[in-house]
Amino acid sequence: MTRKPAIDRAFCMHCGACVGACPENALSLEEVWIEFLSNCTNCGICARACPSGAIFMEGGK
Amino acid sequence: MSRDRTVDVLVVGAGPAGSVTAKHAAKNGARTLMIEKRQEIGSPVRCGEGIARAWLDELGIVPDKRWISHQVSGARVISPAGHVVTLTEKMAGNEVGYVIERDNFDRMLAEEAAAAGAEVMVKTSAVEVLRSGGRIAGVRAKHMGQTFDIRAKVVIAADGFESQLGRWAGIDTSLKPSDINVCFEYTLKHVDIDPRYNDFYVGSCAPGGYVWVFIKGPDSANVGIGVQLSKIKPGERGAAKRYLDAFIAKHPNLSKGSPIREVAGAVSCCQPLDSVAADGIMLVGDAARQIDPLTGGGVANSCRAGKVAGEVAARAVSSGDTSKEFFQAYEKGWRAKFEDQMYRNWMAKEKLVTLDDATFDKACEVLAEAELEVVNTLEILRLIQRKYPELIKEFEDLIK
Ligand SMILES: Cc1cc2nc3c(=O)[nH]c(=O)nc-3n(C[C@H](O)[C@H](O)[C@H](O)COP(=O)(O)OP(=O)(O)OC[C@H]3O[C@@H](n4cnc5c(N)ncnc54)[C@H](O)[C@@H]3O)c2cc1C
Ligand code: SF4
Ligand code: SF4
Numbered sequence A: 001m002t003r004k005p006a007i008d009r010a011f012c013m014h015c016g017a018c019v020g021a022c023p024e025n026a027l028s029l030e031e032v033w034i035e036f037l038s039n040c041t042n043c044g045i046c047a048r049a050c051p052s053g054a055i056f057m058e059g060g061k
Numbered sequence B: 001m002s003r004d005r006t007v008d009v010l011v012v013g014a015g016p017a018g019s020v021t022a023k024h025a026a027k028n029g030a031r032t033l034m035i036e037k038r039q040e041i042g043s044p045v046r047c048g049e050g051i052a053r054a055w056l057d058e059l060g061i062v063p064d065k066r067w068i069s070h071q072v073s074g075a076r077v078i079s080p081a082g083h084v085v086t087l088t089e090k091m092a093g094n095e096v097g098y099v100i101e102r103d104n105f106d107r108m109l110a111e112e113a114a115a116a117g118a119e120v121m122v123k124t125s126a127v128e129v130l131r132s133g134g135r136i137a138g139v140r141a142k143h144m145g146q147t148f149d150i151r152a153k154v155v156i157a158a159d160g161f162e163s164q165l166g167r168w169a170g171i172d173t174s175l176k177p178s179d180i181n182v183c184f185e186y187t188l189k190h191v192d193i194d195p196r197y198n199d200f201y202v203g204s205c206a207p208g209g210y211v212w213v214f215i216k217g218p219d220s221a222n223v224g225i226g227v228q229l230s231k232i233k234p235g236e237r238g239a240a241k242r243y244l245d246a247f248i249a250k251h252p253n254l255s256k257g258s259p260i261r262e263v264a265g266a267v268s269c270c271q272p273l274d275s276v277a278a279d280g281i282m283l284v285g286d287a288a289r290q291i292d293p294l295t296g297g298g299v300a301n302s303c304r305a306g307k308v309a310g311e312v313a314a315r316a317v318s319s320g321d322t323s324k325e326f327f328q329a330y331e332k333g334w335r336a337k338f339e340d341q342m343y344r345n346w347m348a349k350e351k352l353v354t355l356d357d358a359t360f361d362k363a364c365e366v367l368a369e370a371e372l373e374v375v376n377t378l379e380i381l382r383l384i385q386r387k388y389p390e391l392i393k394e395f396e397d398l399i400k
Helices: A017-021 A045-049 B016-027 B089-095 B102-115 B239-249 B299-319 B328-352 B357-369 B377-387 B389-399
Strands: A004-007 A027-030 A033-036 A055-058 B005-012 B032-035 B050-052 B068-071 B074-078 B084-088 B097-100 B119-121 B124-132 B135-143 B146-157 B180-189 B197-201 B210-217 B220-228 B258-268 B281-283
Touching: A004 A033, A017 A027, A017 A045, A017 B180, A017 B258, A045 A055, B005 B016, B005 B135, B005 B299, B016 B032, B016 B102, B016 B146, B016 B299, B032 B102, B032 B124, B032 B146, B050 B299, B068 B210, B074 B357, B084 B357, B097 B102, B097 B210, B102 B119, B102 B299, B124 B146, B146 B299, B180 B239, B220 B239, B220 B258, B281 B299, B299 B328, B357 B377, B357 B389, B377 B389
Parallel strands: B005 B032, B005 B146, B032 B119, B074 B197, B146 B281
Antiparallel strands: A004 A055, A027 A033, B050 B097, B068 B097, B074 B084, B124 B135, B135 B146, B180 B220, B180 B258, B197 B210, B210 B220
16 A cells, blocks of 8 residues: 555644645645545655644555 | 536635635736635644744735734754754745734635635535536536535636645646645644744654744644645554654653644655646646645745736736636746745755754754854755765755
């Protein structure tokens, strides 16, 4: 299994840093709700970008 | 009942870029609608709130204590070992000025847009673009569970750093990790600060960026950080916040304070994009990546570009030509105002992010001793060159 981005919404500040940093435009931010879309390539950039540590990569090795 | 509707100019996003664009489109006769996905314009704040004063005149914005929290008389750049370069107002020219209340500032601009005749809707998101014969012809919008179509002759994407509209419309605004700084900030109350200066701490405390201390009042400040995304390793969760927390912990004058606000976000630090318009659509502000790549400041450029975009949008509507060719007037207008400076500052940033702490210390030491008459990049580089020629090798192409 590949590593995929996941979100702990308790940390999310709805700032949009992940959305703007995603090279695939594969995130949606509905006011306070982040979703990963099906065109996500699991590149991990959003996890590095998230200033507050809400996004992390999970699963796989 | 269908809520579908048609307007001349549809502005998506009610930040500074959107509100200024909407104001000037409406003022010049276009039926203008501005939609904002947040329930309250200006809030939550995602900004260090430092702005220069010089450009406000150009926009006809009259300083008002409702949105100004503090005025500084200069700025200081502080190296890792503590060498302080002081830029007084006269020297720093454009770079110092007000620390504002961004929520009130943004609301003031939205009110001006409404006063000029623009209609405003909040809690309304654009969720996709509408096309007609290959051109952008509006957006699908959502408001409180209802989805409807807003058709427009001109769509303005003013949807900020997180902008998706431009990319949906086929304009490539994606950024390299080296052109993104991720940010975290606290507004701290009861701190010990020098209210005369906004401070910038450079070096490894903020890899590829800096820590800012922007003065909000006699004992309060916005203390924030920007870190270059390419310097954050996989697995480093919440890097921006952790670097900032570490910095504050080392500064007792700041760590004694209480946070009354936390802010997260990101800024682009890229070269000017080649194209920020297509048939039926123009991008403005952070959506057009118009942030100053050296400072990360974007409020001024968003407003300055917004005025041009609003005027061009209204002219496009009245002439019946809303093509990419017509929008070259916008491209020319904003580029004449700040494209060169963006490019120069991007070059400077590309060099600065390669410097180590020892180099920052040497450079700041030289400049701290110097009596600078005016500050310009050339003058600074020449001064450093005199004492540490080896430091300047990297910058030679800038000095020429
Ligand atoms: C931490 C931080 C500190 C900063 N400090 C400074 C500073 O000190 N000085 C300075 O000059 N600049 C600073 N900046 C940059 C500055 O905040 C931006 O350049 C400025 O906000 C750009 O204005 P804008 O109108 O383009 O975008 P924004 O102000 O981001 O406005 C975009 C708006 O669009 C809305 N929106 C987004 N998507 C949609 C959609 N699909 N539908 C409807 N609405 C949508 C958003 O909710 C938002 O209200 C800072 C940025 C950050 C993140
Ligand atoms: S970057 Fe992090 S805090 Fe900001 S919206 Fe994305 S998940 Fe939330
Ligand atoms: S993992 Fe990469 S592609 Fe997927 S959402 Fe995050 S940044 Fe976008």
